[in-house]
Amino acid sequence: MENRSPTLDMSPLPFLHLANVLKQLPRTGWLRTIEHPESVAAHMYRMALMALCAPSGLDKEKCVLLALAHDMAESVVGDITPHDNVSKEDKFKLEDFGFRYIKSLLDPFDPTLGEKLRTAWLEYEEGMTREAQYMYDVDKLECMIQAFEYEQMTLGEKNLEEFQGLAPKIRLPETRQWLKLLGQERQAYLLNRLNRIRVVFVIGGPFAGKKTHCTLLSNQFGVRHLSMTDIFYNMSIDQTYPHAEFLRDCLEHNMTVPTDLAIKVLEKTIAESTDEKGWVLLRGFPENVRQLVEFEEKS
Structure with missing residues (x-):
């Protein structure tokens, strides 16, 4: 047939x-x-x-x-x-x-x-x-x-x-x-936009002395400075944090943390770390323009 x-x-x-x-x-x-x-x-x-x-x-x-x-x-x-x-x-x-x-x-x-x-x-x-x-x-x-x-x-x-x-x-x-x-x-979100925290992003190559500069600026102006690497590590060992295991896997395998999660972790840490002046020095973030745009939108 x-x-x-x-x-x-x-x-x-x-x-x-x-x-x-x-x-x-x-x-x-x-x-x-x-x-x-x-x-x-x-x-x-x-x-x-x-x-x-x-x-x-x-x-x-x-x-x-x-x-x-x-x-x-x-x-x-x-x-x-x-x-x-x-x-x-x-x-x-x-x-x-x-x-x-x-x-x-x-x-x-x-x-x-x-x-x-x-x-x-x-x-x-x-x-x-x-x-x-x-x-x-x-x-x-x-x-x-x-x-x-x-x-x-x-x-x-x-x-x-x-x-x-x-x-x-x-x-x-x-x-x-x-x-x-x-x-x-x-x-x-709407309340946060009315009382926005000022974040200064400290960027540069691996030999730019970012940590040293942050320490100097922090001491001079009396504001907190945060490291994204330290933030990820601290959250990865927090047994109460629901994404701790995933963060540990990212760090262990040198994988980029999804931008959405990075922003959530960052917002949580900033909210707990901001001084009365509302300023934060942050190093290690953003890694690219897209991360900066998403942070601006969601924070």
């Missing part, structure tokens, strides 16, 4: 090409304040990761499917927001036709997959299952996380307070707890 090669239409490629729209499509709600916002696909990706963090008793695989399906029709109809003055009924109809097109792309390849995605979208829209209710909360919470991160990226210059209005829509106990922690993190 002759083996026939599948045609393009019988493959998943047309569907995968359509998915590229989501990678390029900006989340419309950010465009009022953010010049180059995240894509719809980026939002869906982190929602899928949050689905893996679903509380015990929920079907995590179903949650991931809901995360991937809930905005998939936007690849056909675009990102419809409340500011577009489209009724809920019309929005549902548009997105339903979007899924019909997606199903038509997938049917020659797998007649069940398109319907599976549409069913997942309907489950999310109806919100009757625990998984759908959880992912509804996650959708709102992910937006609030992103808003906080944009506040950091813009050094607090952008007013994104309006997105805090999503909080009442987050209803489950587990997601409310995440919301509380996010609120505490955001408030600490």
Whole structure:
């Protein structure tokens, strides 16, 4: 019997090409304040990761499917927001036709997959299952996380307070707890920006005499000086610190500590080491411009 090669239409490629729209499509709600916002696909990706963090008793695989399906029709109809003055009924109809097109792309390849995605979208829209209710909360919470991160990226210059209005829509106990922690993190960040510690970064080659200069400056002006190497070592032997073992591994194998962790360790140490003048001399950080930019954003 002759083996026939599948045609393009019988493959998943047309569907995968359509998915590229989501990678390029900006989340419309950010465009009022953010010049180059995240894509719809980026939002869906982190929602899928949050689905893996679903509380015990929920079907995590179903949650991931809901995360991937809930905005998939936007690849056909675009990102419809409340500011577009489209009724809920019309929005549902548009997105339903979007899924019909997606199903038509997938049917020659797998007649069940398109319907599976549409069913997942309907489950999310109806919100009757625990998984759908959880992912509804996650959708709102992910937006609030992103808003906080944009506040950091813009050094607090952008007013994104309006997105805090999503909080009442987050209803489950587990997601409310995440919301509380996010609120505490955001408030600490905003307070820190009002009472910023002045950090002087001491950099130079291995023979630049950085330690000697720091000691002289510290004695002359009466401020603390810190060494990033010493900070990493002290945290690596702190048995109460959750990342101590990882830091020990980094030091043992001469691996660069991830920037995010380095900043957290640095912030913790600075908060505990700052004198009344609010100045710190720091050597050994940053190692590159990216680290400096992230420190500026998050501190």
